[in-house]
Amino acid sequence: xxxxxxxxxxxxxxxxxxxxxxxxxxxxxxxxxxxxxxxxxxxxxxxxxxxxxxxxxxxxxxxxxxxxxxxxxxxxxxxxxxxxxxxxxxxxxxxxxxxxxxxxxxxxxxxxxxxxxxxxxxxxxxxxxxxxxxxxxxxxxxxxxxxxxxxxxxxxxxxxxxxxxxxxxxxxxxxxxxxxxxxxxxxxxxxxxxxxxxxxxxxxxxxxxxxxxxxxxxxxxxxxxxxxxxxxxxxxxxxxxxxxxxxxxxxxxxxxxxxxxxxxxxxxxxxxxxxxxxxxxxxxxxxxxxxxxxxxxxxxxxxxxxxxxxxxxxxxxxxxxxxxxxxxxxxxxxxxxxxxxxxxxxxxxxxxxxxxxxxxxxxxxxxxxxxxxxxxxxxxxxxxxxxxxxxxxxxxxxxxxxxxxxxxxxxxxxxxxxxxxxxxxxxxxxxxxxxxxxxxxxxxxxxxxxxxxxxxxxxxxxxxxxxxxxxxxxxxxxxxxxxxxxxxxxxxxxxxxxxxxxxxxxxxxxxxxxxxxxxxxxxxxxxxxxxxxxxxxxxxxxxxxxxxxxxxxxxxxxxxxxxxxxxxx
Amino acid sequence: xxxxxxxxxxxxxxxxxxxxxxxxxxxxxxxxxxxxxxxxxxxxxxxxxxxxxxxxxxxxxxxxxxxxxxxxxxxxxxxxxxxxxxxxxxxxxxxxxxxxxxxxxxxxxxxxxxxxxxxxxxxxxxxxxxxxxxxxxxxxxxxxxxxxxxxxxxxxxxxxxxxxxxxxxxxxxxxxxxxxxxxxxxxxxxxxxxxxxxxxxxxxxxxxxxxxxxxxxxxxxxxxxxxxx
Numbered sequence: 021x022x023x024x025x026x027x028x029x030x031x032x033x034x035x036x037x038x039x040x041x042x043x044x045x046x047x048x049x050x051x052x053x054x055x056x057x058x059x060x061x062x063x064x065x066x067x068x069x070x071x072x073x074x075x076x077x078x079x080x081x082x083x084x085x086x087x088x089x090x091x092x093x094x095x096x097x098x099x100x101x102x103x104x105x106x107x108x109x110x111x112x113x114x115x116x117x118x119x120x121x122x123x124x125x126x127x128x129x130x131x132x133x134x135x136x137x138x139x140x141x142x143x144x145x146x147x148x149x150x151x152x153x154x155x156x157x158x159x160x161x162x163x164x165x166x167x168x169x170x171x172x173x174x175x176x177x178x179x180x181x182x183x184x185x186x187x188x189x190x191x192x193x194x195x196x197x198x199x200x201x202x203x204x205x206x207x208x209x210x211x212x213x214x215x216x217x218x219x220x221x222x223x224x225x226x227x228x229x230x231x232x233x234x235x236x237x238x239x240x241x242x243x244x245x246x247x248x249x250x251x252x253x254x255x256x257x258x259x260x261x262x263x264x265x266x267x268x269x270x271x272x273x274x275x276x277x278x279x280x281x282x283x284x285x286x287x288x289x290x291x292x293x294x295x296x297x298x299x300x301x302x303x304x305x306x307x308x309x310x311x312x313x314x315x316x317x318x319x320x321x322x323x324x325x326x327x328x329x330x331x332x333x334x335x336x337x338x339x340x341x342x343x344x345x346x347x348x349x350x351x352x353x354x355x356x357x358x359x360x361x362x363x364x365x366x367x368x369x370x371x372x373x374x375x376x377x378x379x380x381x382x383x384x385x386x387x388x389x390x391x392x393x394x395x396x397x398x399x400x401x402x403x404x405x406x407x408x409x410x411x412x413x414x415x416x417x418x419x420x421x422x423x424x425x426x427x428x429x430x431x432x433x434x435x436x437x438x439x440x441x442x443x444x445x446x447x448x449x450x451x452x453x454x455x456x457x458x459x460x461x462x463x464x465x466x467x468x469x470x471x472x473x474x475x476x477x478x479x480x481x482x483x484x485x486x487x488x489x490x491x492x493x494x495x496x497x498x499x500x501x502x503x504x505x506x507x508x509x510x511x512x513x514x515x516x517x518x519x520x521x522x523x524x525x526x527x528x529x530x531x532x533x534x535x536x537x538x539x540x541x542x543x544x545x546x547x548x549x550x551x552x553x554x555x556x557x558x559x560x561x562x563x564x565x566x567x568x569x570x571x572x573x574x575x576x577x578x579x580x581x582x583x584x585x586x587x588x589x
Numbered sequence: 590x591x592x593x594x595x596x597x598x599x600x601x602x603x604x605x606x607x608x609x610x611x612x613x614x615x616x617x618x619x620x621x622x623x624x625x626x627x628x629x630x631x632x633x634x635x636x637x638x639x640x641x642x643x644x645x646x647x648x649x650x651x652x653x654x655x656x657x658x659x660x661x662x663x664x665x666x667x668x669x670x671x672x673x674x675x676x677x678x679x680x681x682x683x684x685x686x687x688x689x690x691x692x693x694x695x696x697x698x699x700x701x702x703x704x705x706x707x708x709x710x711x712x713x714x715x716x717x718x719x720x721x722x723x724x725x726x727x728x729x730x731x732x733x734x735x736x737x738x739x740x741x742x743x744x745x746x747x748x749x750x751x752x753x754x755x756x757x758x759x760x761x762x763x764x765x766x767x768x769x770x771x772x773x774x775x776x777x778x779x780x781x782x783x784x785x786x787x788x789x790x791x792x793x794x795x796x797x798x799x800x801x802x803x804x805x806x807x808x809x810x811x812x813x814x815x816x817x818x
Binding site for chain 2: 073075076077080081082083084086087088091092093200201202203204205207208211238239240241242243358359360361362363364365366367368369370371372403404405406407408409410411412415419420421422423425426427429430433495496497
C-alpha cells in the first residue's frame with residue numbers, strides 16, 4: 021500500500037460534516053480561518069439527490085426501490101428519504117456485548133444525519149446543565165446556561181427556528197420565527213392537554229417561515245425528510261457547508277474515512293491519517309488544529325484508536341473516560357383513533373413538515389414522582405401522503421378484503437393521531453462503548469463494541485409516558501390503538517440507540533481526572549484537539565441535542581479562532 | 590394532483606372497464622374471467638406491456654384477486670384499473686422473495702381450489718372465490734417481514750398489531766400468500782393517482798401561506814368532548 025503524505029500543513033482539519041462539523045466550517049471560514057473538511061462519504065448535490073415533491077407513481081416501483089428492496093426487507097429508509105445513513109453499513113460492522121441491545125444509525129454523506137432529521141430545535145434549560153446540583157443524579161456540566169445562551173441566539177438567528185415566547189423554565193425561549201397555525205387534530209390535542217395541565221405550544225423547528233440569509237421561506241409541502249430543494253429547513257450541507265465554499269476558505273475532501281489522529285513528540289495533534297475509500301490508499305494530512313465532529317460514538321472510536329507510546333489508551337483518555345456514559349433518549353409512543361375527526365372536510369395537513377405544536381415537560385416542580393427528570397411530547401397526525409405501507413395497519417386491523425376494506429381505509433384516513441415521548445436518560449456505568457479487540461471494518465479499522473442498559477428510571481418514565489398518552493387520547497374522545505412503533509418499542513421502551521440521540525462518550529468536565537475535554541470541548545492534554553459533536557455532553561436532557569451541538573460548536577469555533585489569532589494554538 | 594396518468598383508450602382499457610363494471614354489480618364469474626383472459630391475451634399479443642415475470646395464468650389470477658381485494662365502487666376504480674397487477678408483476682420481476690411467494694402461493698391456490706370442488710380459481714363461482722378468500726383472511730397472515738421496517742419513519746401509523754397470527758398448517762401457505770397479495774394490492778392502489786384521489790390527499794403542494802380551514806376545526810370540535818365549551 022502506498023502511503024501518501026502531504027507536505028502542506030492545513031490550518032484546521034474538521035472530521036465530519038453534520039450539525040457540529042457544519043457549524044465549525046461556517047463560523048471558522050467566516051472568520052477567515054482556512055478549513056479542510058473530511059467526510060467519510062460522498063459529496064451531496066441537493067438538486068440531484070433530493071426527491072422532494074415526487075409522487076410515488078412518478079416511479080414504476082412506487083418507492084419500493086429499483087430492486088423491490090422494500091419487499092425484500094432490505095430497504096433501511098424509505099426510497100424517498102434524503103441521503104442519510106444506515107442502520108447497517110456493509111463492511112462496517114459494530115458489535116454489541118452479550119446481554120445488551122444497541123442500534124447505531126450512521127451516516128456516510130456530506131451533511132450526515134442533518135439531511136434527514138426531525139429538525140426539532142429545543143434549548144436546554146438552566147437546570148439541564150447542572151443536573152447533579154438539581155437532584156443529586158449524574159454530573160454537572162463545567163458550563164452553564166449563561167455560557168451557551170448567546171450561542172443559542174446566534175444559531176437561532178442564523179439558521180432560523182419557529183416558536184413562540186412562553187416563559188416556561190422547562191423550555192427556554194429563543195429567537196423565533198412564527199410557527200404556522202395548529203391543524204384541526206392539533207386543536208383537539210391542545211384542548212385535551214389543557215384539561216390535563218400539560219402545556220401544548222407552537223413547535224420549535226429549524227424551518228424558516230420568513231426569508232432568512234438568502235434562503236426562501238417554507239412552501240409547506242411537508243416533505244422535510246426528503247431534503248428541501250429551497251433549503252427552507254436546516255441541513256448543514258445547504259445552510260453552512262456549500263455556502264462556505266464561497267469564502268474561498270473551505271476545502272472539502274469527501275470519501276475520507278479517518279483512521280486516527282496523529283500526534284507529535286510533544287503530545288500535540290499533528291494531523292490525521294485517513295483511508296481514501298475510492299482508491300483504498302492511506303493518506304496523511306498535517307494540521308495545526310484537529311476538530312472531531314464525527315458523531316459521539318465515531319469520535320470516541322477515533323480517540324480510542326489513536327494510540328501511541330505517549331497515549332497507550334488513546335487520546336483524551338488519561339482518565340479512562342472515553343466511551344463512558346453513553347446515552348440515548350428514552351422513547352415510547354402510542355397512537356389512537358379519534359372519532360371526531362372522521363368525515364372531516366379534507367384539507368392539506370402537510371404544513372411545515374412536522375407537527376405545529378409540541379408539549380414541553382410540565383412536572384418539574386412535582387414532588388414524589390417515581391422517576392427523575394422528564395420528557396417532551398411530539399405529535400403525529402393528519403392526512404399524510406399515501407404511499408407504500410401507509411395503509412398496512414388499517415388493512416391488518418380490518419382483516420378482510422373487498423368493498424368494505426376500501427371503505428375502511430377511506431373512513432379511517434386522517435383519523436389517527438400519535439404521540440412520541442422523548443425523555444432524559446440518567447447516565448449509568450453499564451452503558452458505554454469500547455474498541456472490540458477482535459473485529460475490524462473493511463478499512464482495517466477496529467470497531468466499537470456497545471454495552472447498554474436502561475435503568476429503572478427510564479422504564480418508569482416510559483410508563484408515565486404511556487399513562488399520559490392514554491389520558492390525552494381518551495380526553496379527546498379517542499380510543500388507544502396501540503404502539504406507534506412495535507419494532508422499536510415493542511418491549512415498552514425504545515431499543516437503545518434507536519432514537520438516534522447517542523451522546524456523551526467524550527465527556528467535558530472540570531479536570532483531566534474526570535473528563536476527556538474541557539468546557540470548550542478542548543482536549544486536556546492535546547490542546548489543539550477539539551470535539552464538536554455530542555460526545556462532550558455530560559447529560560442528555562429531554563430536549564433533542566442538535567441545537568446544543570450547533571451552539572457549542574459555534575462557541576468552540578469563536579474560541580478557537582481567537583486562540584489562533586493570539587497564536588496560542 | 591400534479592401529473593395524473595390518464596388511461597388511454599386502448600382495447601385493453603375497455604376490457605378492464607368491462608371487468609370493473611361486472612365487479613360493481615357482483616357478477617364477475619366465468620364471463621369476467623374470460624375478459625380477464627382476453628386482457629392477458631391482448632398483453633401477450635405484443636402491445637409492449639406483457640407481464641415481466643408472471644405467466645399468463647398467474648396474471649389472470651392476480652388480476653382476479655386484486656380486483657376482489659379492492660373492487661371498483663362509486664368513489665374509485667378497481668385495483669386492476671389502477672394498474673396494480675402491473676405493479677405486482679414488476680415487483681415480482683425484481684424480488685426473489687416475491688417470486689417465491691407468488692409462485693408457491695398461486696400454485697397452492699390452484700391445488701386448493703381443485704381439491705375443494707375442481708376447476709381453476711378464476712373460473713370458480715364468485716361465491717366459491719369469496720369463500721376461499723374469507724377463509725384465508727380469517728386465518729391471519731404474515732405480511733410484514735421482520736427487520737427494520739418498524740424504523741421506517743417515512744411510513745406513518747404502521748401499526749402491524751394483528752400480523753403474525755398462526756394459521757392452521759394446511760392453510761398457512763395460502764394465508765401467507767393472501768397477506769402478501771393484499772399488502773401489494775393496497776400498496777399499489779393507494780400509491781396510484783386513482784388511490785390518492787380516492788382518499789382525498791391534498792398536500793405536496795407549494796403554498797405562500799399555510800392556513801387551516803375554520804370549517805375543519807369547527808367540524809372536529811363540534812364532534813369532540815369539547816363541543817360545549
